[in-house]
Amino acid sequence: MKYMMFVCSDTEPDTDPTDLPDIHKWVEENDSRGRRLTGDALAPTSAATTVRVRAGELLVSEGPFAETTEVIVGFDLLECADLDEAIEVARTHPMAREGRLELRPFAGLPG
Amino acid sequence: MARTETPAGAHVGAGRVTGAGAAVAAQAVAAAGVEAYPRIVATLIRVTGDWALAEDCAQEALTVALERWPADGVPDNPGGWLMTVARNRAIDVLRRATVERRKLHDLALLTPVDAQPEPEVGEDVVDDRLRLIFTCCHPALAIEARVALTLRTVCGVPTAAIARLLLVNESTMTRRLTRARTRIAEAGIPYRVPSGPALTERLPGVLAVLYLLFTRGYVADGEPAFADEAIRLARLLDRLMPEQSEVAALLALFLLQHSRADARRDAAGNLLTLQRQDRGRWDRAAIAEGLAVLDRVRQDGPYAWQARVAACHATAASVETTDWPAIAGAYDALLGIRPSPVVALNRAVAHGYAYGPAAGLGLLDEARAGGGLDGNPLAVAVEADLVARQGDRPRAAALFRQAAAAVDSAAERRALLDRADELTR
Numbered sequence: 001m002k003y004m005m006f007v008c009s010d011t012e013p014d015t016d017p018t019d020l021p022d023i024h025k026w027v028e029e030n031d032s033r034g035r036r037l038t039g040d041a042l043a044p045t046s047a048a049t050t051v052r053v054r055a056g057e058l059l060v061s062e063g064p065f066a067e068t069t070e071v072i073v074g075f076d077l078l079e080c081a082d083l084d085e086a087i088e089v090a091r092t093h094p095m096a097r098e099g100r101l102e103l104r105p106f107a108g109l110p111g
Numbered sequence: 112m113a114r115t116e117t118p119a120g121a122h123v124g125a126g127r128v129t130g131a132g133a134a135v136a137a138q139a140v141a142a143a144g145v146e147a148y149p150r151i152v153a154t155l156i157r158v159t160g161d162w163a164l165a166e167d168c169a170q171e172a173l174t175v176a177l178e179r180w181p182a183d184g185v186p187d188n189p190g191g192w193l194m195t196v197a198r199n200r201a202i203d204v205l206r207r208a209t210v211e212r213r214k215l216h217d218l219a220l221l222t223p224v225d226a227q228p229e230p231e232v233g234e235d236v237v238d239d240r241l242r243l244i245f246t247c248c249h250p251a252l253a254i255e256a257r258v259a260l261t262l263r264t265v266c267g268v269p270t271a272a273i274a275r276l277l278l279v280n281e282s283t284m285t286r287r288l289t290r291a292r293t294r295i296a297e298a299g300i301p302y303r304v305p306s307g308p309a310l311t312e313r314l315p316g317v318l319a320v321l322y323l324l325f326t327r328g329y330v331a332d333g334e335p336a337f338a339d340e341a342i343r344l345a346r347l348l349d350r351l352m353p354e355q356s357e358v359a360a361l362l363a364l365f366l367l368q369h370s371r372a373d374a375r376r377d378a379a380g381n382l383l384t385l386q387r388q389d390r391g392r393w394d395r396a397a398i399a400e401g402l403a404v405l406d407r408v409r410q411d412g413p414y415a416w417q418a419r420v421a422a423c424h425a426t427a428a429s430v431e432t433t434d435w436p437a438i439a440g441a442y443d444a445l446l447g448i449r450p451s452p453v454v455a456l457n458r459a460v461a462h463g464y465a466y467g468p469a470a471g472l473g474l475l476d477e478a479r480a481g482g483g484l485d486g487n488p489l490a491v492a493v494e495a496d497l498v499a500r501q502g503d504r505p506r507a508a509a510l511f512r513q514a515a516a517a518v519d520s521a522a523e524r525r526a527l528l529d530r531a532d533e534l535t536r
Contacts, residue, residue: 001299003299080299081301082299082300082301082303083249083251083298083299083300083301084300084301084303084305084309086299087251103298105297105298105299107297
């Protein structure tokens with residue numbers, strides 16, 4: 001199954017500072033095992049642009065400037081046998097400790 | 112397919128058939144259903160991957176049995192008979208739905224499970240029922256969903272009964288169950304028993320669902336059927352995973368606590384404290400079984416300590432002759448591995464009996480220090496009891512009334528007000 005793993009910040013990070021995993025090792029390990037297809041860190045929301053089309057008119061705006069400290073800061077695209085494997089991949093990501101990770105399975109485009 | 116729900120196991124009985132032969136047949140269906148239902152559902156899910164189909168077909172088999180057995184007699188292998196009917200029904204449904212041939216092929220190859228010897232529990236052969244329990248109790252499902260799904264799928268309790276027990280209406284419960292099954296498929300929750308370190312990590316979550324079921328059946332106004340289901344599940348789990356010490360400990364805890372079920376209320380339905388219970392009404396067979404199971408427990412997990420506490424109570428002739436220092440020691444240990452305000456509160460009670468009310472009040476202050484017991488009527492009742500034993504009757508009575516005003520359960524409120532009345536008499 002394909003999972004989009006959203007890497008998010010969190011207002012209550014882990015307070016235990018021991019053995020924080022290294023992101024480069026994590027990437028290398030999961031890339032080599034074919035469980036991570038791609039991924040990256042995202043620029044801050046101040047660099048984001050919102051695009052909408054309403055009644056044929058293109059609406060482009062800055063932002064969103066959500067006043068929240070819990071935002072998506074990156075993503076990884078995973079290929080795992082099932083949720084248990086995806087959870088195992090997620091638990092070893094450094095942001096599982098410093099933030100939180102959200103696993104969303106791909107639903108596939110209808111039709 | 113018709114979604115009529117013929118409840119499995121203990122819930123069968125109020126069937127449509129009449130007469131003595133019918134009653135015998137209905138009992139046979141009930142007895143066979145207890146064993147066969149989770150096996151059938153678990154096996155059909157493994158082969159078809161379709162939860163709703165598996166449950167429908169298992170229900171259907173029980174319905175057919177209720178129709179046929181009164182006339183045809185109970186088959187020699189009731190479980191195998193039910194499995195065959197359910198499997199054939201699944202083949203019919205899938206054929207109509209023109210699914211992949213592989214599933215049909217796998218289904219056709221299924222032999223009636225009860226015709227086979229009980230599989231050895233080993234690394235290779237995993238009982239389908241165990242897979243079912245671990246999947247229903249997966250941590251990626253909300254706890255309410257886990258409880259409902261376990262009751263529905265493993266125990267075969269009808270949706271309407273689960274709704275009643277969990278205090279929601281039936282359509283809400285139907286939606287909740289459907290959502291849970293859909294989520295299992297969509298989120299990619301595997302149909303598998305974890306192994307190695309993952310098992311150690313996941314087992315407590317499974318046991319927590321059983322514990323929740325049991326306590327729901329055990330609280331003052333709870334539904335006793337819940338406790339029975341929890342005990343049945345714990346027995347099953349213990350049979351399937353005999354090497355897991357905490358599973359045995361949980362079963363022992365259930366049996367020992369449940370041995371007091373009949374003695375916990377007086378004739379008017381009022382709740383009785385341990386002190387006032389007629390110990391002659393405790394279920395000696397359940398206590399003996401609980402102690403035998405506890406004998407197999409070698410590790411000091413949280414359920415092991417709780418079971419040891421329950422064993423101390425179950426084997427004591429009175430509150431006075433209870434081995435309170437042993438109970439106090441068990442709570443000291445439990446607080447070390449599973450700290451919680453409630454454990455700290457129980458520890459204060461135990462020390463109060465073992466070493467006097469002053470010791471109890473000291474630990475009660477400690478237990479309250481974190482704020483976790485603020486507004487907890489049980490903590491107030493404990494304080495009331497300790498104060499009463501120190502001799503301050505007016506203050507104790509006032510505290511009992513304060514606790515009574517804050518409890519949700521009518522039975523508990525009456526019990527607390529009785530204590531207050533006695534102290535002011």
